[in-house]
Amino acid sequence: MAKNKKKNRKKPHNRPAPSGKPHSLKQEQPKTTEVTCTGLTDDGKGIATWKGKRLEIPHLLPGEKAEVAVPKRGPAEVVRVTEKSEVRQEAPCPYFYVCGGCQIQHMTPLAQNDFKQSIVDRLMQPFGKPERIMTMDHPFDYRNKNTMTFGENRKRQIIGGLYAANSHDLIEIDRCLIHDPKADAIIATIKELLVSFKLRAYNEDTNRGFLRHVLIKTGKTSGEVMVVLVTGTPEFKGKNNFLKALRRDHPEISTIIQNINTRSDSMVLGKQEKVLFGKGYITDTIGGMEFEISAKSFYQINPVQTEKLYGKAVELAGLTGKETVIDAYCGIGTIGLLASKQAGKVIGVEMNKGAVKDAIRNSRHNKVTNARFYEGDAGNFMMKMAAEGKKADVVILDPPRSGSDEAFLSSVVKLGPERVVYVSCNPETQVRDLHYLKKHGYKVQEIHPVDMFPQTYHVETAVLLEKSGR
Numbered sequence: 001m002a003k004n005k006k007k008n009r010k011k012p013h014n015r016p017a018p019s020g021k022p023h024s025l026k027q028e029q030p031k032t033t034e035v036t037c038t039g040l041t042d043d044g045k046g047i048a049t050w051k052g053k054r055l056e057i058p059h060l061l062p063g064e065k066a067e068v069a070v071p072k073r074g075p076a077e078v079v080r081v082t083e084k085s086e087v088r089q090e091a092p093c094p095y096f097y098v099c100g101g102c103q104i105q106h107m108t109p110l111a112q113n114d115f116k117q118s119i120v121d122r123l124m125q126p127f128g129k130p131e132r133i134m135t136m137d138h139p140f141d142y143r144n145k146n147t148m149t150f151g152e153n154r155k156r157q158i159i160g161g162l163y164a165a166n167s168h169d170l171i172e173i174d175r176c177l178i179h180d181p182k183a184d185a186i187i188a189t190i191k192e193l194l195v196s197f198k199l200r201a202y203n204e205d206t207n208r209g210f211l212r213h214v215l216i217k218t219g220k221t222s223g224e225v226m227v228v229l230v231t232g233t234p235e236f237k238g239k240n241n242f243l244k245a246l247r248r249d250h251p252e253i254s255t256i257i258q259n260i261n262t263r264s265d266s267m268v269l270g271k272q273e274k275v276l277f278g279k280g281y282i283t284d285t286i287g288g289m290e291f292e293i294s295a296k297s298f299y300q301i302n303p304v305q306t307e308k309l310y311g312k313a314v315e316l317a318g319l320t321g322k323e324t325v326i327d328a329y330c331g332i333g334t335i336g337l338l339a340s341k342q343a344g345k346v347i348g349v350e351m352n353k354g355a356v357k358d359a360i361r362n363s364r365h366n367k368v369t370n371a372r373f374y375e376g377d378a379g380n381f382m383m384k385m386a387a388e389g390k391k392a393d394v395v396i397l398d399p400p401r402s403g404s405d406e407a408f409l410s411s412v413v414k415l416g417p418e419r420v421v422y423v424s425c426n427p428e429t430q431v432r433d434l435h436y437l438k439k440h441g442y443k444v445q446e447i448h449p450v451d452m453f454p455q456t457y458h459v460e461t462a463v464l465l466e467k468s469g470r
């Protein structure tokens with residue numbers, strides 16, 4: 001069921017409100033109880049004990065006392081904070097307590113930094129003391145990739161926004177404070193155009209209707225904007241006039257793509273794509289190099305912090321111009337291409353075929369002649385290299401949240417690079433992999449946390465390991 005805008009506007013902004021689905025009158029009312037919060041989980045929830053049970057309660061801070069609702073099923077929710085923490089602030093976003101996108105806006109900026117620092121410090125404790133987290137001066141408006149989902153409310157009015165926390169309820173959102181503001185303005189226009197062109201939002205239950213999602217990518221330095229209209233059908237009634245009207249209101253749009261998604265799962269993008277306007281990709285600059293970004297390829301979502309993270313990763317690689325560098329899980333080749341300026345040669349490996357194509361194109365575009373990119377599983381690729389007796393001086397890896405695997409890590413050990421630079425968006429899986437490398441002769445030398453995702457609990461880290469005995 002979709003909630004309407006009016007309802008959400010009524011949510012109090014300055015104190016925790018029950019998040020997610022409102023309790024139905026027919027449902028048994030949850031018990032309320034008074035608790036004291038004793039700590040935080042790594043995903044930013046307050047920890048409290050009730051009847052010997054551990055509760056993890058969103059929007060509650062250590063030291064606070066609160067009345068909380070404890071339903072039979074699902075997470076406990078704050079009803080009222082009776083004693084507030086000094087580090088509580090009014091969440092700047094009016095949707096914070098219903099939307100699941102951000103989890104820690106109720107903490108002051110300093111408390112957010114301390115929270116992330118403490119997670120990295122604790123997890124990395126077996127390896128040494130991490131540096132101070134690299135923060136962002138303006139920790140809002142940073143997302144260069146923004147997806148809004150479309151649906152209809154009971155009155156069959158079109159709504160576009162995000163899902164409420166732990167639910168499939170769509171919340172009408174007109175502005176997300178971490179989105180690039182340009183993206184939200186374009187989405188507002190698309191909502192109006194859908195009405196004037198009599199186009200319907202897609203209904204997942206009936207598999208009917210037109211628009212499922214809008215994905216917008218923006219290039220921070222280029223100013224280019226990609227709009228991807230994800231539709232449930234290939235037909236696009238009134239397409240030419242729709243595009244004309246959209247571009248008239250937003251001349252900053254440089255390319256428009258229709259992605260057709262008939263899947264019944266939660267994947268945003270389908271396989272089939274049609275470029276309706278422009279070149280089908282946008283460009284952006286990191287470290288003085290220009291990268292082409294397509295609708296499906298991975299690209300870091302915070303360009304300001306990416307500059308810092310990748311700058312640090314290349315610095316940690318300690319290149320002198322002669323080294324063979326492996327850029328594993330290389331995506332569109334960003335880290336490897338930045339490293340290529342200071343390396344003998346770069347070998348990139350990536351599983352996503354489209355991203356590999358982008359990496360090759362990016363290397364040509366930047367006139368890089370010492371980098372090669374290969375499609376494949378990073379573990380298999382490295383095992384093959386090790387079996388062929390090949391060597392590498394530096395391995396840089398930036399795997400997905402699940403981390404690397406034993407095939408990859410054991411091949412790193414066989415290849416025996418002097419340095420390994422491990423970039424990760426999940427310090428928990430990174431720590432697991434660091435233990436493996438430590439056991440097999442590598443020593444952690446530096447740990448750099450970076451706040452890539454302000455207002456959320458996520459934290460990125462770049463870690464340098466060297467062969468022990470150096």
Ligand SMILES: C[S@@+](CC[C@H](N)C(=O)[O-])C[C@H]1O[C@@H](n2cnc3c(N)ncnc32)[C@H](O)[C@@H]1O
Pocket residue numbers: 298299300328329330331332333334335349350351352355376377378379398399400401
């Ligand atoms: C966190 S992204 C890093 C991308 C790149 N370093 C960048 O910043 O653009 C992880 C990448 O690993 C790729 N990937 C996931 N599993 C893989 C595997 N087993 N082998 C190779 N690449 C993989 C994903 O497609 C994704 O592009």
